[in-house]
Amino acid sequence: MKEALLAIEELRESGIVGGYAIGGAVGATYYLEPVATLDVDVFVAFEGAGAGELVSLSPIYRHLEGKGFELRGEYVVMGGWPVQFLSVGDALGEEAIAEAVEVEVEGVRTRVMSAEHLVALALQAGRGKDLARVVQFVEAGVLDMGRLQSILERHGLTAAWDRFARRFLTEDGA
Amino acid sequence: MNEQMRQMVASKQAERERLARLPFAEKLVLLGRLRERTLAMKGSAARGRIPPKGGTTNGVGARAGR
Numbered sequence: 001m002k003e004a005l006l007a008i009e010e011l012r013e014s015g016i017v018g019g020y021a022i023g024g025a026v027g028a029t030y031y032l033e034p035v036a037t038l039d040v041d042v043f044v045a046f047e048g049a050g051a052g053e054l055v056s057l058s059p060i061y062r063h064l065e066g067k068g069f070e071l072r073g074e075y076v077v078m079g080g081w082p083v084q085f086l087s088v089g090d091a092l093g094e095e096a097i098a099e100a101v102e103v104e105v106e107g108v109r110t111r112v113m114s115a116e117h118l119v120a121l122a123l124q125a126g127r128g129k130d131l132a133r134v135v136q137f138v139e140a141g142v143l144d145m146g147r148l149q150s151i152l153e154r155h156g157l158t159a160a161w162d163r164f165a166r167r168f169l170t171e172d173g174a
Numbered sequence: 175m176n177e178q179m180r181q182m183v184a185s186k187q188a189e190r191e192r193l194a195r196l197p198f199a200e201k202l203v204l205l206g207r208l209r210e211r212t213l214a215m216k217g218s219a220a221r222g223r224i225p226p227k228g229g230t231t232n233g234v235g236a237r238a239g240r
Contacts, residue, residue, distance in 0.1 A: 001202045001205070025205075026202075026205065030198050030201070031194070032194050033191075033201075034193060034201045034204040034208060035205075036205075036208040036209070037205065037208075038209055038212060038213070106199050112198075140194060142194075
């Protein structure tokens with residue numbers, strides 16, 4: 001994984017991407033117990049590209065292929081891990097990248113989405129496995145509920161949260 | 175919930191909390207192991223699930239059929 005994190009950080013340092021943040025199950029694992037996953041989701045933003053604007057990920061693939069990494073479908077295999085790059089499509093994704101937490105893993109600097117943004121994105125995706133992850137975050141007690149509420153309001157996800165809470169949260173909090 | 179079940183739930187919760195407190199680097203190592211196991215299970219499930227013509231579902235025939 002260290003090799004993957006180094007290559008991802010280098011994309012930012014060399015200006016190929018404007019910013020990035022690790023999301024999905026690997027991002028969630030920063031806050032929770034390890035969550036089984038087969039790949040790494042890296043959300044990327046490009047300088048000058050607006051939210052929702054169609055952008056090409058080709059510069060990333062070209063750069064990493066040039067570094068000797070194997071391309072496999074929409075994945076780049078780095079350090080044994082298939083890494084998927086996802087261009088952010090809306091203001092929530094942009095904010096998740098801008099407000100990502102900087103962490104260090106074995107001397108390598110990397111960026112992980114905040115717990116609250118991971119939850120907001122999971123609510124937005126709304127699949128069973130996403131909602132199960134939101135339950136895990138609530139049960140683990142790692143969320144700043146005030147911050148989450150403000151993110152949900154900013155990005156029109158309050159109704160999604162209310163539906164989720166009615167369905168999954170019991171009187172004792174989770 | 176009986177006492178035995180309550181103890182089991184409590185011990186699972188304690189283990190989850192212990193794992194959650196590990197440094198991120200250690201969690202990433204565990205993620206790698208989980209991934210290898212998941213892939214191994216997927217592979218063996220696929221071998222057992224799709225028997226080739228005249229093959230068996232124990233994996234041997236399936237591999238030979240591909």
